Amino acid sequence: xxxxxxxxxxxxxxxxxxxxxxxxxxxxxxxxxxxxxxxxxxxxxxxxxxxxxxxxxxxxxxxxxxxxxxxxxxxxxxxxxxxxxxxxxxxxxxxxxxxxxxxxxxxx
Numbered sequence: 001x002x003x004x005x006x007x008x009x010x011x012x013x014x015x016x017x018x019x020x021x022x023x024x025x026x027x028x029x030x031x032x033x034x035x036x037x038x039x040x041x042x043x044x045x046x047x048x049x050x051x052x053x054x055x056x057x058x059x060x061x062x063x064x065x066x067x068x069x070x071x072x073x074x075x076x077x078x079x080x081x082x083x084x085x086x087x088x089x090x091x092x093x094x095x096x097x098x099x100x101x102x103x104x105x106x107x108x
Contacts, residue, residue: 013068014107016097017043017083022055028075034058036065036081039104043067046079052091064095064107 017036025031030048032055045065049058064084071080085092 011068012066014084015039015065015067016101016103016105016107017063017065017067017081018103019058019061019063022058024050024055025075025077031075032058033077034083036063036083037103038065038067038081039102043080044078045081045083046072046074046077047083049085049092053094061094062097062101062103064097 015038017038019034020037020042021035023033025033025046030050032047032050032053034045034047036043036045066082066084069082071078084095086095087093
């Protein structure tokens with residue numbers, strides 16, 4: 001494991017986001033297209049969760065989002081951030097707040 005300086009970690013903008021819509025990406029076995037409310041805006045995220053979560057399971061969930069990640073185009077879709085998940089036994093497990101938090105709240 002390599003160490004990261006605190007100043008480098010501080011560059012990450014981690015925010016609570018609320019998933020307001022989710023759908024499967026056509027022609028992609030693993031991908032879901034998510035609309036995530038970050039308080040001041042709704043972002044589109046493409047996430048490799050479809051083999052483990054249905055869209056219906058995700059709508060309404062609060063998640064931790066890397067809000068200042070450079071956008072990427074995945075299968076022709078623009079992804080404007082990344083949600084955080086642990087991987088246990090090969091399965092993603094979403095990182096979620098223990099109680100309700102307003103969308104856009106900074107995580108530190």
